[in-house]
Amino acid sequence: MQDSNTNSGQGLRTADGADPSVLVFGRQVYAVLAKDLLLEVRTKDALTAMLVFSLLALVTFNFALDLRPEVMSAVGPGVLWVALVFGSTLGLARTFAAERDHGTLEGLLMAPLDRSALYLAKLLANLIIISAAATVSVPAFAVLFDVAVDIPAVLGTLLLGAVGVAAVGTLFSAMASHTRAREVMLPILLFPILVPILIGVVQATGLALGSPTARDMPWLSLLVAFDGIYVAVGALVFDFVLQE
Amino acid sequence: MTERPSSCIIQPPLLVATGIVRRFGRTLALRGVSLNIMPCECVALLGPNGAGKTTLVRVLATALQPSAGALTIGGVDALRDAARARPLVGAVGHETHLYQDLTARENLRFYGRLYGVRGLEDRVSTVLKESDIAAVADRPVRTLSRGMQQRVALGRAILHEPMLLLLDEPETGLDDTAQRRLARMLEDWTDRGRAVVLTSHRLEWTRRLADRAIVLREGQIVAHIDRSDLEPDIVAAAYSGALSSAG
Numbered sequence: 001m002q003d004s005n006t007n008s009g010q011g012l013r014t015a016d017g018a019d020p021s022v023l024v025f026g027r028q029v030y031a032v033l034a035k036d037l038l039l040e041v042r043t044k045d046a047l048t049a050m051l052v053f054s055l056l057a058l059v060t061f062n063f064a065l066d067l068r069p070e071v072m073s074a075v076g077p078g079v080l081w082v083a084l085v086f087g088s089t090l091g092l093a094r095t096f097a098a099e100r101d102h103g104t105l106e107g108l109l110m111a112p113l114d115r116s117a118l119y120l121a122k123l124l125a126n127l128i129i130i131s132a133a134a135t136v137s138v139p140a141f142a143v144l145f146d147v148a149v150d151i152p153a154v155l156g157t158l159l160l161g162a163v164g165v166a167a168v169g170t171l172f173s174a175m176a177s178h179t180r181a182r183e184v185m186l187p188i189l190l191f192p193i194l195v196p197i198l199i200g201v202v203q204a205t206g207l208a209l210g211s212p213t214a215r216d217m218p219w220l221s222l223l224v225a226f227d228g229i230y231v232a233v234g235a236l237v238f239d240f241v242l243q244e
Numbered sequence: 245m246t247e248r249p250s251s252c253i254i255q256p257p258l259l260v261a262t263g264i265v266r267r268f269g270r271t272l273a274l275r276g277v278s279l280n281i282m283p284c285e286c287v288a289l290l291g292p293n294g295a296g297k298t299t300l301v302r303v304l305a306t307a308l309q310p311s312a313g314a315l316t317i318g319g320v321d322a323l324r325d326a327a328r329a330r331p332l333v334g335a336v337g338h339e340t341h342l343y344q345d346l347t348a349r350e351n352l353r354f355y356g357r358l359y360g361v362r363g364l365e366d367r368v369s370t371v372l373k374e375s376d377i378a379a380v381a382d383r384p385v386r387t388l389s390r391g392m393q394q395r396v397a398l399g400r401a402i403l404h405e406p407m408l409l410l411l412d413e414p415e416t417g418l419d420d421t422a423q424r425r426l427a428r429m430l431e432d433w434t435d436r437g438r439a440v441v442l443t444s445h446r447l448e449w450t451r452r453l454a455d456r457a458i459v460l461r462e463g464q465i466v467a468h469i470d471r472s473d474l475e476p477d478i479v480a481a482a483y484s485g486a487l488s489s490a491g
Contacts, residue, residue: 024360031357035343035350042345103339107400110307110341111358112330243309 025117032113032121040129045098046091050133054087055140062144072145077205080141081198085165085191087137088130092169093186095122096177105177109242119170119238123231126166134158153208160223161201167230168193174241196226255283256319258408258439259304264313266299266463273299274310275463281408286430286440288450290469291460292483297443298338300460301412304441305335318407331359334401335410340393341400344386348377348396351385352403359404367403375399376425390417398426402433409433411442415449427453447476459483 040046061079099105108118138158142149172189176182204219259281266274274296281287289297302308304315306326315322322329342351349368356364372378375395385393394417401409409430415423430440430453444450450457451474459467459482467482 027360028358031354035346035354038350039343039345102342102344103337104341104343106302106307106337106339107341107355108358110305110330110333110335111355112327112360113358114327 025114028113028117029121029124032108032118033124036121036125037128040125046094046126046129047132049090049094050087050129051136052087053090054083054133054137057083057086058137058141058144067145069146072147073206073209076141076145076147076209077202079145080138080205081161081202083141084130084134084137084161085194085198087133088126088162088165088169089187089190091129091133092126092166092173092190093176093183095126095170095173097173097182100177115239115242116235118242119174119235122173123166123170123234126170127162130162130166131159134162147209150208154205156220157201157204157208157223160204160220160227161197163227164197164201164223164230165194167227167234168197171230171234171238171241174238197223197230200226255437257281258283258318259441260314260316261304262314264300264303264315265311266296266303266308267311273463274303276313277460277463277465279458279465281439281441283407283437283439284434285455286434286442286453288454288457288474289441289443289460290450290457290479290482294462295460296463297460298412299463301335301337301410301441301443305333305337305410306330307335307337331404332407333410334404334406334408335412336394336397336401336414337412338416340385340397342385342393342396345384347382347384348372348388348399349381351396352400355400356403361404371399371403374429376422391419391422394418395422398429402429407438409438409440409442411440413443413445415444415446423449447474447479450474 058079061083065075065079067075067079096105099108138149138151138154141147169186169190172186172193176185176189179185200219200223203217204223207219257280259279261280262278264274264277265272277296277300279287289300291297299308303310304317306315306317306322306329309323317329318332320329320332342348343354346354349372352368352371353364356368361367369378372381375398377392377395377399380388380392385396388396394414398411398414401411414426418426427449430442434440434455440453442450442453451471454474455471457469457471457474457479458465459469459479461483469478469482
């Protein structure tokens, strides 16, 4: 009993007339991602929260710590990533909390939407918003702490770190949204799992900033490996996480 | 209600639910509910508050996984292969499932993409017109009244032309004109070989639409009532448990 008005689309078809599953998957990721970004452009809820918190944290560190130039290159990467990750948590918490509060999560769950596509779309939306916040926070960090930031060198590190934070954050945001104390629950779940990413990203940023204490290891490869693991695990278990 | 077309006679059930159990922690919300929904019929789920109507609608809509039991929709095992069953169902719950900062048109367009609706823009325009919300189609949903939002929610549910409509108190917020329009739409829906399951506390409205009613009490089906027997005293008897079966 096949619905006459659905799943026919345009373009490539399989032998039975249905769209190839990869096309359907891509279309679903695009639909959710475009919707989330449109909502963010209109409300600016997540970006504003992330940005304001990250900048306030950097300003506070600037007043609280007397960072001389020789200390700065060792401590600076940690300061930057603490500000970015803590700020990101505020935006990540809204990923599924907003869907649940407005009753739209059930609308998504009743649709023939691949749960991995939902996860990937939410992850990409978070990645874009975290990256947007970072593009303002990193120059602010450079100005406040008087650090010469080699933008191309830091860019790859930032992106890999943001992928890890978004991958774990999106998954735990869905888990925490089931709970009453979700604002508290998300950081409790998130931060321990982010430790490997944070170590890698702080060390890699330190190398990019010329820190003498940064250990010369293949941090970027480590970050790529952890990002891959977190994204794969997130996509695989997301269906179970969404079940009440 | 008009006579059913001949195409409705002798067809397999559109939905078969067998022994549906749903627990929330220690609370048993559904205790082995079994029911069949045939094409062309409109079935009302009645029952006092807390009887399990909403939970049952959510399970039938595949939004909620049952703790035990089997569910087949359109011949598809909806618990094992929910992705194939979901396009066959359209549902409206207590929540409108609408994004408040998107316009009515953007909401329909978004859900249409998820359901892979063919000729999406034309279909969205048709639904906006049929639901009498074309005039407010480009306003953010949060600026619409509850009744208008309910019309958009109903439009979202029928957008992909599902075989089965599940409506949890669909008349909420609708004025008399909109309720009559909804009733006509549902009659037309079942005349086209599709089925409707609805919950409501308004007996008059239910009697006009439903071919039969299923009464739930404490998570169990306690009575089946034909439309001709949908009288307040019979329904009240079923609610109180004094009636085990009727019709």
